[in-house]
Amino acid sequence: MANEGQRTYFADPKRIERWPTREPFTSHAIAPLLAIANLHAGQRVLDVGCGGGICTVAAAEVVGSTGRVVGADLSPVMIGLAESRPYPPSVTYLEADVQEDAIPGGPFDRIISQFGTMFFDNPVAAFRNLGAHLAPGGTLTAAVWQGMDGNLSFMAHRLAARGFKRAMPPTGGVPQGPFAHSDREWVASLLLEAGFAPPTWQSFSLVHRCALDDVVTEAMLLDAGIDAERIDEAIGIARTELEPFRGADGQIACPLEVQVYATPLAP
Numbered sequence: 001m002a003n004e005g006q007r008t009y010f011a012d013p014k015r016i017e018r019w020p021t022r023e024p025f026t027s028h029a030i031a032p033l034l035a036i037a038n039l040h041a042g043q044r045v046l047d048v049g050c051g052g053g054i055c056t057v058a059a060a061e062v063v064g065s066t067g068r069v070v071g072a073d074l075s076p077v078m079i080g081l082a083e084s085r086p087y088p089p090s091v092t093y094l095e096a097d098v099q100e101d102a103i104p105g106g107p108f109d110r111i112i113s114q115f116g117t118m119f120f121d122n123p124v125a126a127f128r129n130l131g132a133h134l135a136p137g138g139t140l141t142a143a144v145w146q147g148m149d150g151n152l153s154f155m156a157h158r159l160a161a162r163g164f165k166r167a168m169p170p171t172g173g174v175p176q177g178p179f180a181h182s183d184r185e186w187v188a189s190l191l192l193e194a195g196f197a198p199p200t201w202q203s204f205s206l207v208h209r210c211a212l213d214d215v216v217t218e219a220m221l222l223d224a225g226i227d228a229e230r231i232d233e234a235i236g237i238a239r240t241e242l243e244p245f246r247g248a249d250g251q252i253a254c255p256l257e258v259q260v261y262a263t264p265l266a267p
């Protein structure tokens with residue numbers, strides 16, 4: 001079965017238990033994503049990799065009661081989280097692998113995704129399947145992370161890149177993970193091969209104000225697979241990196257470097 005590694009990763013109860021503490025970081029992308037997607041009342045929208053559904057519900061507020069929004073995610077645990085929260089009747093959640101499954105409720109005027117498109121075993125197949133679900137004149141708009149450099153909230157990834165051991169899920173042989181789509185040229189080549197037009201891009205430097213413990217704790221790093229024998233060293237490095245971002249109120253102004261692309265199908 002495709003995307004087995006990611007299905008396991010995103011259904012890990014430990015990760016999902018902590019997911020609501022990550023959403024305040026990721027949700028900063030909702031406003032620019034929805035603005036660029038240019039949603040209107042009455043549209044049909046697909047939210048790819050909807051996770052706990054915060055962006056799905058935000059999209060539903062824009063398209064109103066005459067619109068419809070499908071939130072699709074391959075993790076049953078994420079879908080369970082989304083369904084456990086309030087959502088309007090215009091929203092449907094669906095457990096599906098958007099790489100290969102048919103997605104009922106289309107064709108969609110807009111396909112949106114907040115950090116849900118960087119985990120496919122076969123990104124070209126996934127984008128092709130998404131394209132097949134677009135209505136004429138429809139667009140795909142996705143928020144993805146820029147590089148690791150400006151994104152301090154991904155401490156375990158940053159430490160792993162510095163040689164601290166971290167267990168990663170098996171991949172389909174292509175780059176996968178939060179920074180997999182930081183390279184605009186590579187993403188554009190995938191989209192073109194899948195039948196989309198060249199995407200337009202916009203960058204956003206956002207900030208999430210929070211306690212240092214919201215960004216990094218020993219337990220978070222251990223859960224993420226950072227070497228337990230070097231955990232003191234790892235936590236020391238993480239705290240040193242974050243300290244310059246601490247304001248007078250003691251809060252960390254954690255930078256979030258996001259980019260959003262939008263593209264219709266190729267003519």
Ligand SMILES: C[S@@+](CC[C@H](N)C(=O)[O-])C[C@H]1O[C@@H](n2cnc3c(N)ncnc32)[C@H](O)[C@@H]1O
Pocket residue numbers: 003006010023026027048049050051052053054055072073074075078096097098099113114115116117119120
């Ligand atoms: C980083 S989370 C983002 C969740 C949500 N959009 C947010 O911003 O809070 C990525 C989500 O994509 C989902 N995902 C990964 N691969 C997928 C696939 N092939 N089909 C559907 N969902 C997928 C994961 O299960 C996960 O919930």
